[in-house]
Amino acid sequence: MAAPAMGTTRAAHNDVSQKRKRGPGALATAYLVIYNVIMTAGWLVIAVGLVRAYLAKGSYHGLYYSIEKPLKFFQTGALLEILHCAVGIVPSSVVLTGFQVMSRVFLTWAVTHSVREVQNEDSVLLFVVAWTITEIIRYSFYTFSLLNHLPYLIKWARYTLFIVLYPMGVTGELLTIYAALPYVQKTGLYSVTLPNKYNFSFDYHTFLILTMVSYIPLFPQLYFHMMRQRKKVLGHVEEYSKVE
Numbered sequence: 001m002a003a004p005a006m007g008t009t010r011a012a013h014n015d016v017s018q019k020r021k022r023g024p025g026a027l028a029t030a031y032l033v034i035y036n037v038i039m040t041a042g043w044l045v046i047a048v049g050l051v052r053a054y055l056a057k058g059s060y061h062g063l064y065y066s067i068e069k070p071l072k073f074f075q076t077g078a079l080l081e082i083l084h085c086a087v088g089i090v091p092s093s094v095v096l097t098g099f100q101v102m103s104r105v106f107l108t109w110a111v112t113h114s115v116r117e118v119q120n121e122d123s124v125l126l127f128v129v130a131w132t133i134t135e136i137i138r139y140s141f142y143t144f145s146l147l148n149h150l151p152y153l154i155k156w157a158r159y160t161l162f163i164v165l166y167p168m169g170v171t172g173e174l175l176t177i178y179a180a181l182p183y184v185q186k187t188g189l190y191s192v193t194l195p196n197k198y199n200f201s202f203d204y205h206t207f208l209i210l211t212m213v214s215y216i217p218l219f220p221q222l223y224f225h226m227m228r229q230r231k232k233v234l235g236h237v238e239e240y241s242k243v244e
Helices: 002-022 026-057 064-077 080-087 094-113 122-146 152-158 162-187 204-243
Strands: none
Touching: 026 064, 026 122, 064 094, 064 122, 080 094, 094 122, 094 162, 094 204, 122 152, 122 162, 152 204, 162 204
């Protein structure tokens, strides 16, 4: 009697595997295409806003204010990606996606928005430019992949430009958090001190320092993961080109 049970379990497992290989259904695919098109357009708006503000001012200082609202809107809109993973219409890790999205949302709202003194820092522009280029490429990649018509240039950009953009963005993020530390310590922003009725304390200044320290183990892991993905996706093409 054990054999049929094993066969049933294996068949069920195969059905799940086949569903994953088939990807999302037609309705989910249509939704994801619309979502990714909107997000691509949103980040293009941010890119255009940066360029127009730079041409108008003749300086890169203070460009954040020209794209502040769309940046907050579309970066917050990325929270839906966590939901997409959770409900299974996107076959990505909920934990990894959640970490990547929440770290950017945190920097957007809990640091840059909350500590207005850092908004003129060059480091803010550094991560905003890195995010903007990265997201235009990423959402374009997802859109064309869902349509089964992915141009090689977009695939190449997706798995190549991160080599520069990722360290650039991380550098901007770390410098921005570092610049916020004195203001957070001075004002006690988001900190909770004792005594209070909940008998709970929280030091936001220390939390930001720990956040910066967490980049040390996490950044290399994510960066080299992308390097391995690049070799996997583009490696055979580059080797073929060398043979030619």
